[in-house]
Amino acid sequence: MSIVTVGDMMSRDPVSVAPGCALPDAARLMNRMGIRSLLVKDQDTFVGIVTGTDLANQIIAAAEGDSPDAPRTVGDIMSSPMLTVEQGAPLRTASEEMVRHHVRHLVVTLHGNPVGIISARDLLDPEVDVPGAIPFWPNHLLKEVVAALLTIGVMMALVVLSPAPMLHEADPFSTPNHIKPEWYFLAAYQFLIFADIFRPLGEWAPKVLGVAIMGLVTVIMVLLPFLDRNPDRTPRKRPISMLFGISCTLAFIGFTLWGHFS
Amino acid sequence: MADHPTKDSRATYRGETAKAVFNLLSLLTGTVYGELDERLDFRTALSRALKKPVPEHVNFWFCFGGITFLIFLIQVVTGISLLLYYRPTVEQAFASVVHITNTVPFGWLVRGFHHWGANLIMITVMLHALRVFFHGAYKAPRDFNWVVGMALMFSLLIFGFSGYLLPWNELSYWATVVGAEIPSAVPFIGDQIVYLLKGGDVVGQLALTRFFAIHVVILPVCAMVLLLLHFLMIRRLGISGPL
Ligand code: HEM
Numbered sequence: 001m002s003i004v005t006v007g008d009m010m011s012r013d014p015v016s017v018a019p020g021c022a023l024p025d026a027a028r029l030m031n032r033m034g035i036r037s038l039l040v041k042d043q044d045t046f047v048g049i050v051t052g053t054d055l056a057n058q059i060i061a062a063a064e065g066d067s068p069d070a071p072r073t074v075g076d077i078m079s080s081p082m083l084t085v086e087q088g089a090p091l092r093t094a095s096e097e098m099v100r101h102h103v104r105h106l107v108v109t110l111h112g113n114p115v116g117i118i119s120a121r122d123l124l125d126p127e128v129d130v131p132g133a134i135p136f137w138p139n140h141l142l143k144e145v146v147a148a149l150l151t152i153g154v155m156m157a158l159v160v161l162s163p164a165p166m167l168h169e170a171d172p173f174s175t176p177n178h179i180k181p182e183w184y185f186l187a188a189y190q191f192l193i194f195a196d197i198f199r200p201l202g203e204w205a206p207k208v209l210g211v212a213i214m215g216l217v218t219v220i221m222v223l224l225p226f227l228d229r230n231p232d233r234t235p236r237k238r239p240i241s242m243l244f245g246i247s248c249t250l251a252f253i254g255f256t257l258w259g260h261f262s
Numbered sequence: 263m264a265d266h267p268t269k270d271s272r273a274t275y276r277g278e279t280a281k282a283v284f285n286l287l288s289l290l291t292g293t294v295y296g297e298l299d300e301r302l303d304f305r306t307a308l309s310r311a312l313k314k315p316v317p318e319h320v321n322f323w324f325c326f327g328g329i330t331f332l333i334f335l336i337q338v339v340t341g342i343s344l345l346l347y348y349r350p351t352v353e354q355a356f357a358s359v360v361h362i363t364n365t366v367p368f369g370w371l372v373r374g375f376h377h378w379g380a381n382l383i384m385i386t387v388m389l390h391a392l393r394v395f396f397h398g399a400y401k402a403p404r405d406f407n408w409v410v411g412m413a414l415m416f417s418l419l420i421f422g423f424s425g426y427l428l429p430w431n432e433l434s435y436w437a438t439v440v441g442a443e444i445p446s447a448v449p450f451i452g453d454q455i456v457y458l459l460k461g462g463d464v465v466g467q468l469a470l471t472r473f474f475a476i477h478v479v480i481l482p483v484c485a486m487v488l489l490l491l492h493f494l495m496i497r498r499l500g501i502s503g504p505l
Contacts, residue, residue, distance in 0.1 A: 002317070002471070017431075029470075045500070051489075105370040114370055133315030133317050133318060134311055134315065135312070135314070135315060135316070136313065136314045136316055139315070139316075139319075140316040143325075144325070147328070148328075151329050151332055151333065152336075154374055154382070155333075155336070155379065155382065158374075158378045158473070159344065159371060159374030159377075163363075163370060163374050164363070164370075164376075164378075165348070165377075166359075166360065166373050166431075167432055167433055167434075168432045169430065169431060170356065170431055170432050170435030171432060172465070176432050176433070177435060179436045179437055179440055180437070181426075181437045181440070182423075182443055183381070183384075184419065207446075207447045208447050208455070210447070211447035212447075213389070222409060222412045223409075225400045225402065225407060225408050225409070225410065228401070231401065233397065233399070234398070234399030234505050235398070235403060235505075245396070254299065
């Protein structure tokens with residue numbers, strides 16, 4: 001189902017001329033307004049539509065036929081009755097109508113009254129006709145607002161139930177027993193402690209190798225798109241990067257918990 | 263056309279009222295804004311942005327980038343508020359935080375939001391990165407945006423590390439003493455990095471001043487540039503398609 005309507009993409013306030021309008025005048029008007037179609041209005045009623053194609057056909061006919069009663073006015077060559085589409089109809093309806101009738105302009109009506117013109121050119125925007133999509137405003141934004149309010153609600157609850165801690169002032173001369181970093185650094189911290197298993201290689205080894213391994217994993221993470229050149233995006237079709245990603249996630253969680261409980 | 267009442271004249275009437283209100287507003291704002299809009303055509307741009315279709319496959323997992331941004335904004339607002347009372351000196355930092363928490367009206371609330379925001383944003387940014395990873399949304403043409411995202415993640419981590427020292431309490435002080443030593447493992451320039459960070463051999467006033475500058479000026483500027491790049495690229499490339 002399409003969400004964008006004909007009314008969204010049409011050109012409003014169609015320009016109209018009287019049936020008696022001379023063809024060169026009509027062509028001049030089109031050029032001046034930068035449009036390729038004019039409505040034809042007799043007194044107060046719309047009676048037809050004339051397009052750039054009609055004018056071009058007329059020139060060809062005139063050159064070939066040279067008949068004495070050649071058309072001189074818009075009323076002689078207009079298409080009547082007009083092909084219409086309702087303003088509230090899905091945009092797709094407009095393209096289907098155009099294809100079915102081999103035309104490039106439709107008159108857009110509201111309760112049967114012309115309110116605009118939709119041309120094939122108005123259908124060119126590739127973004128507007130995504131099947132199954134919902135408009136950003138208001139449908140998607142409503143979800144975003146719900147998510148935002150939930151976030152603020154959760155924060156509010158945490159602030160009230162568990163206020164920001166108020167510890168003792170720093171004292172550079174007394175080291176507390178348990179120094180632990182914030183939880184998001186715990187995994188790295190615990191990994192550096194774990195790197196002590198490299199001590200048999202030398203005094204330098206734990207720190208240098210610990211930092212080097214973490215640095216390597218970080219570099220791989222940052223450059224992931226350039227290392228993983230497999231264009232497939234489905235998880236099942238990229239086992240190596242999945243293995244890497246899942247191991248990193250599990251290692252992060254594991255070392256964080258280990259750091260927390262040790 | 264609407265001059266003739268029809269069977270749904272109520273709907274028409276409502277439509278007419280809306281139109282009248284819209285016209286009145288256009289008249290009022292147009293006096294100031296109309297000339298500008300004629301040149302810049304914001305109205306079209308705005309309506310295109312508002313009508314932009316959001317594809318069906320965009321589900322719950324796609325909201326974490328936005329939530330991360332929301333918390334980032336909360337951090338900016340609460341952080342600026344804290345700046346009105348916080349004093350970045352070794353003698354006064356701790357006392358000013360106590361003052362904010364216990365005396366300043368709603369100081370506890372602002373500090374609480376900043377504290378929990380700092381923790382929650384780490385969770386949401388990780389969930390966001392995991393979503394991007396499992397969707398394979400980091401692949402070309404979004405590869406550079408992944409790198410920008412990683413830079414954002416590191417700036418958030420440094421935000422956390424630098425902000426932790428500012429209250430100058432026992433835990434933050436010693437965690438910084440230990441943490442600031444880690445770069446010394448970097449080959450060749452490790453010790454220089456540590457010295458640059460601490461401004462001396464010990465964590466003292468210079469370190470506090472530097473961490474303060476990093477936390478409230480240097481990182482915010484970097485992060486905002488990165489965020490701008492991140493969002494411009496998302497806007498240009500669109501959200502990744504369904505799997
Ligand atoms: C301050 C931190 C960040 C903020 C505020 C942020 C915000 C956003 C937002 C709002 C989106 C739109 C889609 C969505 O929400 O899922 C997005 C998309 C994206 N982000 Fe982030 N992001 C941040 C960090 C990151 C990180 C750490 C990474 C990865 C390392 C990343 C990589 C991406 C990529 C590749 C996209 C495009 C995804 C797609 O088109 O499906 N971002 N980001």
